Amino acid sequence: MPRLFAYFLSALALLSANLRGEEAQFTMKFFHDGSPLEYAVASLTPLDFPVSLIPTSNAVVTQADKEYDPYVTVVMVGTETSFPNKDTVQHHLYSVSKAKRFEKPLYASGTTETVVFDKVGVVTLGCNIHDWMLAYVYVAPTPWFAKSDADGLAEIKGIPPGRYQLTVWHPRIKKPIEQEITLVAGPNLPEEMNLNLKRDRRIRRAPAGRASGY
Amino acid sequence: MKFFKITSLLLLTGSLVGAQPVGLLSGLNLRVSSTWTDNISSTSHLPTLKSGQYFTASGSLAHPWPLNRDWLLVLEAEAILEDVPTFSALNSISGIGRVNLRRKFGPGAYAPMFEVSAGATATSFKEDPRSGFQLEAGTRLSKRLSPNLQLAGGINWEDYNAKHRTFDLRTHRVFLEGVWDITERWRLSAGATRIWGQFIANAAGSIWPLAIGGQLGPEIFHHYNTLAWEVSDTYGSGWVAYRNRESTVDQWWMELSPALTDRTSLSLRYEFNKAINAIGIRYDSVFWTLGLNHQF
Numbered sequence: 001m002p003r004l005f006a007y008f009l010s011a012l013a014l015l016s017a018n019l020r021g022e023e024a025q026f027t028m029k030f031f032h033d034g035s036p037l038e039y040a041v042a043s044l045t046p047l048d049f050p051v052s053l054i055p056t057s058n059a060v061v062t063q064a065d066k067e068y069d070p071y072v073t074v075v076m077v078g079t080e081t082s083f084p085n086k087d088t089v090q091h092h093l094y095s096v097s098k099a100k101r102f103e104k105p106l107y108a109s110g111t112t113e114t115v116v117f118d119k120v121g122v123v124t125l126g127c128n129i130h131d132w133m134l135a136y137v138y139v140a141p142t143p144w145f146a147k148s149d150a151d152g153l154a155e156i157k158g159i160p161p162g163r164y165q166l167t168v169w170h171p172r173i174k175k176p177i178e179q180e181i182t183l184v185a186g187p188n189l190p191e192e193m194n195l196n197l198k199r200d201r202r203i204r205r206a207p208a209g210r211a212s213g214y
Numbered sequence: 215m216k217f218f219k220i221t222s223l224l225l226l227t228g229s230l231v232g233a234q235p236v237g238l239l240s241g242l243n244l245r246v247s248s249t250w251t252d253n254i255s256s257t258s259h260l261p262t263l264k265s266g267q268y269f270t271a272s273g274s275l276a277h278p279w280p281l282n283r284d285w286l287l288v289l290e291a292e293a294i295l296e297d298v299p300t301f302s303a304l305n306s307i308s309g310i311g312r313v314n315l316r317r318k319f320g321p322g323a324y325a326p327m328f329e330v331s332a333g334a335t336a337t338s339f340k341e342d343p344r345s346g347f348q349l350e351a352g353t354r355l356s357k358r359l360s361p362n363l364q365l366a367g368g369i370n371w372e373d374y375n376a377k378h379r380t381f382d383l384r385t386h387r388v389f390l391e392g393v394w395d396i397t398e399r400w401r402l403s404a405g406a407t408r409i410w411g412q413f414i415a416n417a418a419g420s421i422w423p424l425a426i427g428g429q430l431g432p433e434i435f436h437h438y439n440t441l442a443w444e445v446s447d448t449y450g451s452g453w454v455a456y457r458n459r460e461s462t463v464d465q466w467w468m469e470l471s472p473a474l475t476d477r478t479s480l481s482l483r484y485e486f487n488k489a490i491n492a493i494g495i496r497y498d499s500v501f502w503t504l505g506l507n508h509q510f
Contacts, residue, residue, distance in 0.1 A: 089241065089277065089278060090278070090279070090280050092280060092283075092321075094321040094322070096321060096322060103283065103321060105280060105282070105283040106280050106282070106283075126321070126322060126323065128318060128321050128322065128325075129278055129280060129286060131323040131358070132476075200398055201360070201361040201362060202361065202398070203323055203358075203361050203395075204362075204395050204398070204401060204473060204476075205476045205477065205509075206401075206471075206473035206474070206475065206476055206477060206478060206479040206507075206509070207243060207245075207477075207478075207479055207507040207508070207509040208393070208401065208403065208469070208471055208479065208481060208507065209245075209247070209469050209471060209479075209481030209483050209503070209505045209507060
């Protein structure tokens, strides 16, 4: 009961801060071996108030040119994600990840299937016909997240000030990084983070040679 | 002329490689290669054997049709041009149609895959008696052990019916191969094949009469007089082509292939063929191939 009351007070404070237009901005810059790192995900889970987990938008992962695009998608838990097949061939979308195990076989050209990601975690997508096709859906327990761009920058806007658990993830990270941070209204000091990553072990797409001789 | 042919081939490939992968080009594989072999004439008599180089250009179009969750049907059409500048009688063009049925045991890249395939090839040589029609069938089992290591093995049967029976071939083979992606760019693959059956060999006009005349010993006399042969002049005036039977060929190969892009690779391949006919005479050969491969 006291905890519920605390949440209620926090929610009131948050509402009041939002009404006054006091929102926080948080920017992270990711590196790996001194170079800007793309596809790093930063998410902020509030520690002092509950968060509304009603998805307000959908996500799209396209199958085109026998690749998934984008390579990394971040969604809030419960988000419906569509997978249009823009190729001229069929695909066989699947995941065997704990966060979402599913299959979409006989996935015809020009059609779109949808999947609701209803459990927090990382979902690895593959195609059972084209082994090199690989993508990730990071299912976050919060609406405040961002993915780093080619310059390594990930910017989260519209965050209520307060204490958060910052979670950092990347497809090649050994273990997600978690730390507590406090955000104040307005722009917060940008945080730089160098990630220690595993080797990129994607399946090679480039063709091989052919036999000669007899 | 040779320079013109090679340049044209490279320009054609380059322009196609640079093209956008749209419509029909999707699923198209192109390959150009140059092979040098120390025994292009497949000759057992070392002083007379001929080495040589040949150029190959091929284009194949494959289309996969998933039949259900586990089975995939792949239809493939391929055209191959082969140019042998020094021995132009061997210049050829081939058209191939293949059907491949694949069963994957579970989802994912690591699931074992079993394949059954059948194909038909029509080949036209400049030296017309070699031209013919081949039927082939095979099975293959493959398994990816990690993102950068894959093993495969299989059996193939081939039956080639040429215009002249000297060039008919019936063989079957078993093979094992492994692919190791050392880094994101570099791939090393290797394999071994054992072939049983027939292969075409050639002898200089100065040697063949000795073989069938008995001057090279009774065993060679008795065996070579049972073989189908004809004067072909393929490697010079008076050269003879003949069909070895009840033979074995052991192939070992190794290929280093850097990926230039995610669609294009180079391949440098070394292959050693140890061919032994029914009475133990060897027709060894080494092949070095440099290829450029592109997949749309």
